[in-house]
Amino acid sequence: MKKVLLIFGTRPEAIKMCPLVNELKGRKGFETTVCVTGQHKEMLEQVLTVFDVKPDYNLAIMTKNQTLEGVTAKILNLLGEVLDEVKPDVILVHGDTTTSFVAALAGFYRQIPIGHVEAGLRTHDIYSPFPEEFNRQAVGLVAKYHFAPTEESAENLIAEGKNKDNIYVTGNTVVDAIKITISKEHSHEAIEWAKDSRLILLTAHRRESIGEPMRHMFRAIKRVIEEHPDCKVVYPIHMNPVVRQIAAEEFAGVDRIRLIEPLDVVDFHHFMDQSYLILTDSGGIQEEACSIGKPVLVMRDKTERSEGVKSGSLKLVGTDEERIYHEMKELLENPEEYQRMHHAKNPYGDGFASKYIADILEANL
Structure with a gap:
């Protein structure tokens, strides 16, 4: 039984990580744990409810007028206790948020392998978007598994010197999410x-x-x-x-x-x-x-x-x-x-990214 810890904290992360959470929870070979930082609060909780994901840990760090420095310090300090209790074999983070950067850093300090979902996106301008471009590049420095949504993202990682054997083109998990959320019966x-x-x-x-x-x-x-x-x-x-x-x-x-x-x-x-x-x-x-x-x-x-x-x-x-x-x-x-x-072609995958990521983890952990 391999222990997988997924860490996320914002609404956009949750939309893209919850399908993966549910895919992993449905497989017998994983002990799946979810930690949310609460970088967003109400908006995060809405998504968790929709996908029926119940966090095992909620750091609840959000405060009024929070700063990047404050968010970073709080998450880093609180995650240590979570990692001590869970002792994961791999930590999965998503994309480019402050939560993702700090979670990857905390895992790196414990020498725990990091899996980066939605890896390889780049503008190559550290201040645009800010602070997201720094965050995703920083996660890429310490990640062992790079789950790139497209071939272009994979090429960005290869150009930076990442090991080709650790880069996997999976499509984007947001396509998985949309398959679940859109129905004909909805009204507003x-x-x-x-x-x-x-x-x-x-x-x-x-x-x-x-x-x-x-x-x-x-x-x-x-x-x-x-x-x-x-x-x-x-x-x-x-x-x-x-x-x-x-x-x-x-x-x-x-x-x-x-x-x-x-x-x-x-x-x-x-x-x-x-x-x-x-x-x-x-x-x-x-x-x-x-x-x-x-x-x-x-x-x-x-x-x-x-x-x-x-x-x-x-x-x-x-x-x-x-x-x-x-x-x-x-x-x-x-x-x-x-x-x-x-009528332009969708370049972001076929809606089975979560399955592909879980398959890769099963084969490599």
């Missing part, structure tokens, strides 16, 4: 509000977007909506009070732009499924949208999901107001361009 009041219009789903929260870049995003969107009466925007707004203030100021008086509270993963995936177009500065949404054929305008200067750009599902538009305005208009007014993005 805000989807009903937009049902006679083309629904544009907006997310914007990234640290480097806050301030003037975010104002530019919102002004472009407002201009487009004012010119297209057949469109409505739903914005599940982040909890950050600065983001909320900017949105309230820029979208004031526009009745076809609706701000709603953050959605649980089931609701959010259905909003994506019902949308005509998605605008985001997020990372994981880029993969999720590719999986259901929705065109995405990525409001960032760089993306680590370049496969989606190459496939044609994503378009990188930065944070310039005029660029966002014109790219939105193009997709709303040019059916050929819209259909080209809508």
Whole structure:
């Protein structure tokens, strides 16, 4: 019986790790333990409930106005006790969060093998996105098993000198999650509000977007909506009070732009499924949208999901107001361009990434 410890702490991590948790728990050869750090609180708990995952440990580190330094120190101090009790044969972390970086570091200090789920994503700019690019590169330094979602991610790792024998292309576990969360029976009041219009789903929260870049995003969107009466925007707004203030100021008086509270993963995936177009500065949404054929305008200067750009599902538009305005208009007014993005091939796997990862661990542990 091999002991596997999965450590995660944010909503996006949970969406992508819970299918793997359940895959491992369904196999007799593993003793599977889940530790959440609570880097997110309510948003994390929503996802755990949807996937029926009950953590064995919850470090509950989230506090008001928490800093990166505080999060890092708390997790590192508390994880030691967990590792002493569980004594895992491998620690699995996901992606690029502070939780992932610190969990990998804690495992490294104990010389416990690290498995990195969603390994190899790169912008090659340590400050973009911040601090995610550092986090994922740092995890890659200590990981033994690199579970890359695409061939391009694997090539990034090989270029950095990682051992080819330890790199496995598995697809992305977010495709596994979407297979579970989307159903025909779902309904939501805000989807009903937009049902006679083309629904544009907006997310914007990234640290480097806050301030003037975010104002530019919102002004472009407002201009487009004012010119297209057949469109409505739903914005599940982040909890950050600065983001909320900017949105309230820029979208004031526009009745076809609706701000709603953050959605649980089931609701959010259905909003994506019902949308005509998605605008985001997020990372994981880029993969999720590719999986259901929705065109995405990525409001960032760089993306680590370049496969989606190459496939044609994503378009990188930065944070310039005029660029966002014109790219939105193009997709709303040019059916050929819209259909080209809508029918682009999904580069992120077949929905069995969790199975492939579990198979690899069975063969190697």
